[in-house]
Amino acid sequence: MRMIGNWRSAAAFRVRIALNLKGLPYEETFIDLDAGDQHRPEFRAINPQGAVPAFFDGDGPPLTQSLAILEYLEETHPEPALLPREPKARARARSLAQVVAGDTHPLYVPRVRSYLTDDLGLPRDTMLGWLRHWFGAGLATLETRLATEPGTGRYCQGDAISHADLCLVSLWVGTAIFSVDTAPYPTVRRIAEACLAQDAFARAHPGRQPGAPA
Numbered sequence: 001m002r003m004i005g006n007w008r009s010a011a012a013f014r015v016r017i018a019l020n021l022k023g024l025p026y027e028e029t030f031i032d033l034d035a036g037d038q039h040r041p042e043f044r045a046i047n048p049q050g051a052v053p054a055f056f057d058g059d060g061p062p063l064t065q066s067l068a069i070l071e072y073l074e075e076t077h078p079e080p081a082l083l084p085r086e087p088k089a090r091a092r093a094r095s096l097a098q099v100v101a102g103d104t105h106p107l108y109v110p111r112v113r114s115y116l117t118d119d120l121g122l123p124r125d126t127m128l129g130w131l132r133h134w135f136g137a138g139l140a141t142l143e144t145r146l147a148t149e150p151g152t153g154r155y156c157q158g159d160a161i162s163h164a165d166l167c168l169v170s171l172w173v174g175t176a177i178f179s180v181d182t183a184p185y186p187t188v189r190r191i192a193e194a195c196l197a198q199d200a201f202a203r204a205h206p207g208r209q210p211g212a213p214a
Contacts, residue, residue, distance in 0.1 A: 106140030
């Protein structure tokens with residue numbers, strides 16, 4: 001297995017955690033999103049969207065989109081399970097994951113930030129205000145659900161790690177990168193810290209990848 005990613009990419013972070021939790025060896029090649037490597041023809045030939053990660057398992061074309069890759073890993077390497085077996089619990093874990101990967105993360109990815117500043121001419125401070133607004137909206141949704149819904153346990157769904165936790169942690173770590181206020185989200189913090197205390201999460205952390213600032 002091999003993957004093309006970037007140190008800061010929340011999507012690559014999610015996949016990295018899953019691979020570590022499942023004990024699957026892989027190699028990761030890092031590209032520089034700030035330098036525009038994702039727009040080079042050789043990478044666009046791999047993923048026409050120009051986004052990471054691009055994941056390869058043996059021969060054939062790459063898999064893209066982090067949730068699709070997580071589902072693939074769950075289907076091909078079901079143990080340890082990262083989704084509950086009970087259908088409603090499974091659906092809830094997927095729903096929480098999609099709050100991050102489907103509704104929050106896409107609003108602050110590099111291509112959106114670049115469009116706001118380069119194409120629309122917004123000042124950097126205004127762009128960062130946009131980013132922090134949507135971070136806050138996603139975190140507030142997670143906090144409300146996790147603090148009030150009976151399915152929450154030590155982790156997002158009960159007492160076992162699921163895709164929801166991988167997504168939550170990828171959002172949480174981004175708050176430090178982009179200086180987002182996290183005080184209003186104590187339940188999110190509790191779950192994120194419980195996850196990050198584990199080796200599989202710690203080894204996948206963006207700050208421990210090649211290219212990350214010292």
